[in-house]
Each structure stands twice: as structure tokens, then as C-alpha cells.
Amino acid sequence: MLAGWLFADLLLVLALVSMADRPDPKANERPEPEPSKTETTESPTPTAPRAVDRHPREFEVAGRKKGDLVKQIAKDTRKWSGREAALVLTFGGSSNGTVYAHRVNELLGKARPEMFTEKTATDDYHALGKRAETAVVRVYFYTAPGG
Numbered sequence: 001m002l003a004g005w006l007f008a009d010l011l012l013v014l015a016l017v018s019m020a021d022r023p024d025p026k027a028n029e030r031p032e033p034e035p036s037k038t039e040t041t042e043s044p045t046p047t048a049p050r051a052v053d054r055h056p057r058e059f060e061v062a063g064r065k066k067g068d069l070v071k072q073i074a075k076d077t078r079k080w081s082g083r084e085a086a087l088v089l090t091f092g093g094s095s096n097g098t099v100y101a102h103r104v105n106e107l108l109g110k111a112r113p114e115m116f117t118e119k120t121a122t123d124d125y126h127a128l129g130k131r132a133e134t135a136v137v138r139v140y141f142y143t144a145p146g147g
Helices: 002-020 066-076 097-111
Strands: 057-062 085-093 121-127 134-141
Touching: 057 066, 066 097, 085 097, 097 121, 097 134
Parallel strands: 085 121
Antiparallel strands: 057 134, 085 134
16 A cells, blocks of 8 residues: 555656656747837936935024024025925923924924925924023935935
8 A cells, every 4th residue: 555655656756857847838829028119218217215314404493483483494494495304303492392392393384395294204302401492403304216
């Protein structure tokens, strides 16, 4: 009985080995891809997702009035015009700095709506060594697409 199973297993192995060295009988029936009719010399547009620049840009704001804060943000971010912020970390001064930082973060979109969109992530922190009603704003921008 054991000899029967051994013979069947051996026959199966030999069949698989003999089929492995044969070419595909339908290989010639497959259509070959046609060459591209338009040859372009342009490099393809990068399709990779944008990354976040590891080097943040910083600026400081101070004051209580919303209008003044919006003007300061607009002025201090002018040099980065055309870029989009991915992440903003704002450090408000004193022990109540997170409240001030949150207030500043809410005004970013009013100062530069193209830079600080609804997709921009913000976070509020406090900096105990800074004066009250001051904030350091650290902005992480997206890199160019594919870059």
C-alpha cells in the first residue's frame, strides 16, 4: 500500500518537472504592445505626494487687537508667498500662552488664506519664558510636488 502512494507521488513530481521545461503554448497568441505613436521629450510630471519641509520658518507676533495681529501675520509671511503651510506650531507667552496661541492660529487664514488653508494643521503651546500676549509661530511648509 505504501508503494502505491510513493509511486503516485513520484509520478506527480515527474509530471511537474517535465511541464516546467516546456514553453508556454499560448505565448505566440498574445498581442504585443504597440509602440507609442507620440514621442515626447518632456519629463513626466511627478505624481508622488508632497512632503513636509523639515526646516520650519519662524516669525513672532505681539499684541491684543485682531486687526493688528492679522497685519503682522500678513507682513511677516509675505516672503513665503505662494507656498502652502502643512503644519503650524504656535508658542504663546506666559502660563496662559496656549489660549493666546490658539487665538493667533485662528487668524492665520484671515491674513493669508492661500497659505493657511483649512487643511493646515495647527497646534497651540505655551512658552513660559516669553512675555504674555506674544507668540512665536513656527511654520512647516509643503515641498514642491514630487520633491
